[in-house]
Amino acid sequence: MTTSFDPTFPAATTITGKWNKRAYEVVYLLGEGSNGRVYLVRRGKLLFAMKMGFDSVSLQSEINVLQALRKAEGGKDPFYIEADDFIQEGQNFPYYVMEYVRGLRAADFLQRNGNDWIYPIGSHILRKLSVLHALGWVFGDLKNENVLVSEFGRTELIDYGGVTPLGNAVKQFTEVYDRGYWAAGSRTADEGYDLFSFGVLLLQLTDDQDRIALSQQMIPQNRDVGYLLEIVRTSPLCGNVAPFLEKVFLGKYSSVKEAEGEWKACLFQAPTKQTAVLTTLPAVRVPWLTAVFAVSLALLSFTLYLTFQ
Amino acid sequence: MLKQIILITDGCSNEGVSPVVAAAQAQLEGVIVNVIGIVNEGELGDRGAAEIEAIARAGGGISRMVSPRRLAQTVQMMTHKTVMHTIRGMVNQQLGQVLKETGNSHSIKPTTLEELPLFQRAQVVKVIENLSETAALQIALLVDASTSMRPKLQAVEDAIRDLMLSFQARKGLSEIAVFHFPGSPQPSGVIEMDTCWTKDLAKIANLFYKLNMKGTTPTGPALFRLLQFMTHGELNQEEHRVAAYSREPYDAFPVNRKDGMLSDYVV
Numbered sequence: 179m180t181t182s183f184d185p186t187f188p189a190a191t192t193i194t195g196k197w198n199k200r201a202y203e204v205v206y207l208l209g210e211g212s213n214g215r216v217y218l219v220r221r222g223k224l225l226f227a228m229k230m231g232f233d234s235v236s237l238q239s240e241i242n243v244l245q246a247l248r249k250a251e252g253g254k255d256p257f258y259i260e261a262d263d264f265i266q267e268g269q270n271f272p273y274y275v276m277e278y279v280r281g282l283r284a285a286d287f288l289q290r291n292g293n294d295w296i297y298p299i300g301s302h303i304l305r306k307l308s309v310l311h312a313l314g315w316v317f318g319d320l321k322n323e324n325v326l327v328s329e330f331g332r333t334e335l336i337d338y339g340g341v342t343p344l345g346n347a348v349k350q351f352t353e354v355y356d357r358g359y360w361a362a363g364s365r366t367a368d369e370g371y372d373l374f375s376f377g378v379l380l381l382q383l384t385d386d387q388d389r390i391a392l393s394q395q396m397i398p399q400n401r402d403v404g405y406l407l408e409i410v411r412t413s414p415l416c417g418n419v420a421p422f423l424e425k426v427f428l429g430k431y432s433s434v435k436e437a438e439g440e441w442k443a444c445l446f447q448a449p450t451k452q453t454a455v456l457t458t459l460p461a462v463r464v465p466w467l468t469a470v471f472a473v474s475l476a477l478l479s480f481t482l483y484l485t486f487q
Numbered sequence: 488m489l490k491q492i493i494l495i496t497d498g499c500s501n502e503g504v505s506p507v508v509a510a511a512q513a514q515l516e517g518v519i520v521n522v523i524g525i526v527n528e529g530e531l532g533d534r535g536a537a538e539i540e541a542i543a544r545a546g547g548g549i550s551r552m553v554s555p556r557r558l559a560q561t562v563q564m565m566t567h568k569t570v571m572h573t574i575r576g577m578v579n580q581q582l583g584q585v586l587k588e589t590g591n592s593h594s595i596k597p598t599t600l601e602e603l604p605l606f607q608r609a610q611v612v613k614v615i616e617n618l619s620e621t622a623a624l625q626i627a628l629l630v631d632a633s634t635s636m637r638p639k640l641q642a643v644e645d646a647i648r649d650l651m652l653s654f655q656a657r658k659g660l661s662e663i664a665v666f667h668f669p670g671s672p673q674p675s676g677v678i679e680m681d682t683c684w685t686k687d688l689a690k691i692a693n694l695f696y697k698l699n700m701k702g703t704t705p706t707g708p709a710l711f712r713l714l715q716f717m718t719h720g721e722l723n724q725e726e727h728r729v730a731a732y733s734r735e736p737y738d739a740f741p742v743n744r745k746d747g748m749l750s751d752y753v754v
Contacts, residue, residue, distance in 0.1 A: 197605055234601050235575055238612040246611070261605055270601045347656035348622045349567070353560060358652040365656040394556065398645050 186215065193219065193228070193273070195262030202228060202275065211323075212350070213237065213339040218278060226280045234272045240338040241274050243315060250313055257334060279336075281328035293384060293415055295331050297445045300380065300419075302333035304438040307372050311434055315341050316367035318348045320375035321355050322382060341354060342367040354378060354390050362403045362427065369433050372436055377426035381406065384415035403427050410435055417475070418445045447482060488623045489573055490518045492710070493562060494542065495643055496631035497525050500533045500706030506538065509710035510546030513613055516718050519573065520546025520710070521565045522575060525555055525639050542706075546716075559649040566650065573617075574618045574714035575600065578611060624661040625684060626650070629713050632667040632695060633704045644694045651688045663688055668709035669699045676707045680716075 191204040202219040209216050213274070214231040231237025244258035261274040281287070288295055303325065310317055319340025326334045340350035348356075348365045355375040356362045362374060383389045389409050393401055410416050410423045422437070422444050431437040492513060500506050502544060510520040524539040536552065545551035549567060579599050602609055630636070630643055662684040670676030681694050688694075688733035725748045 224601075233571075234608075235571060235612055235615055238608050239616055242609050242612060263601075263605075272601070343616075346658060347653055358649070365653050397641075398648075452506075 216255045225278045230273045241337045243341045281326040284325040288329040298331035306432040385413045491626045492520045494522045502703045502705035503708035506706040507541045507545045509707045510542045514547040519548045521548035523552040524552040559646040562646045621659040627664045630667040678711045
């Protein structure tokens with residue numbers, strides 16, 4: 179199998195499409211994923227992101243998904259712009275152009291802006307997933323690196339290389355987010371698969387002991403749902419979404435729509451004052467205060483339970 | 488039926504025919520050979536690295552050097568890439584054929600996927616993806632079980648089980664067979680079958696349960712024997728029977744074992 183040489187295009191390279199003839203100028207390389215490189219490019223005064231694929235089949239398969247998504251969303255707020263080929267010295271470089279989102283990876287965003295943002299970010303992701311599912315696809319490779327968050331928690335899923343038709347084998351995944359890795363089910367693309375990754379992502383983003391990453395040093399026999407549930411129970415930041423996460427890991431939601439509903443319900447139960455305290459707490463680090471807070475939180479949830487049951 | 492061999496080794500071959508020759512022969516017979524060099528920091532050296540690359544090149548496959556921890560991921564990636572690549576080759580060939588027949592004789596050159604207009608490319612890729620999901624697939628894992636590989640065999644087994652999990656999610660027929668080499672010296676075997684074509688590894692408690700203590704690495708002969716099995720359906724008859732029946736005495740009479748092999752078990 180031959181791998182063709184994949185050059186990195188330097189700044190100021192002009193990339194003109196073979197079919198649509200539109201010209202873009204490379205500003206700089208934004209990053210590199212498993213399927214290709216993403217550049218910041220300029221057309222006139224407008225900035226875009228351009229993905230050059232390492233492989234034309236997998237790039238085209240991403241384009242197919244993005245085009246279908248754009249069609250489904252009725253053209254408003256288009257993320258995907260166009261696809262074309264760039265020819266240089268006889269070599270063909272397929273690419274597509276998308277909106278440039280000036281954002282941060284989910285983990286960095288939370289670190290900078292506080293963990294409370296997990297609620298809108300989670301809602302955004304769930305909404306994106308349910309649109310995909312309605313079109314008959316599963317996202318597959320949901321992970322921190324593929325979630326880009328910009329102002330007000332506006333969230334885009336990037337890298338559609340793992341998107342798989344419902345019922346097929348998941349095309350691309352990352353170990354710790356994979357349901358099979360946790361011996362919690364198959365690698366068949368179904369709605370539960372994405373939800374599971376979503377659950378792991380939430381733990382990954384909120385667990386201060388980094389136990390998701392640590393699982394890679396464990397032997398496979400010890401990786402199971404029990405381990406995840408233990409994190410849910412002991413991670414202080416899971417708080418009011420703990421019941422949601424438990425149901426996710428136990429596969430109790432039949433669709434993302436259903437999960438989305440309960441996710442929102444969790445949020446509206448959120449004791450707003452306390453969460454505000456919670457996010458500033460780690461800086462103070464007074465152990466007894468944490469304990470007292472835990473007790474008060476427990477009391478509060480008990481009261482809420484009594485009120486609403 | 489797509490057929491692949493994944494050779495997992497940590498060093499140079501040192502016995503018999505060259506593995507590069509064996510791999511070239513495999514490709515000739517429609518079996519793709521991928522190679523994984525499984526190494527901890529700094530092992531293997533230049534000669535081993537060069538051999539691994541040469542085997543994969545001759546076998547039409549990919550080679551990678553990875554640490555035991557990244558093995559499962561690498562096996563997945565290789566399998567996926569190879570399937571896509573094979574199917575794409577087939578589709579490209581068909582495409583050339585179709586476009587020739589429809590009489591575009593004055594078109595500049597035979598069309599490949601990359602030269603198709605964007606809309607048509609989108610359609611062809613859908614076909615390729617569909618075929619890669621549904622095509623029947625057999626993967627034989629050939630594991631170097633020489634002494635230096637022993638500490639890594641658990642990682643190998645985990646990776647094989649992980650691959651099985653992905654296979655079970657595929658729509659097309661997907662089977663795995665596992666072999667290791669060198670095989671037991673009695674009856675003399677170059678490779679030993681650990682499991683014949685299967686869709687389910689769950690029932691097998693321990694994949695590599697009997698290992699030869701010989702220190703040699705006959706990678707070439709092992710590849711040749713496996714190729715014979717994959718293209719003609721069987722191993723050496725006797726060997727096959729031993730592989731199938733020797734499990735019981737091993738479990739029941741561990742005393743009979745000397746140095747990890749069955750000393751008095753005769754078929």
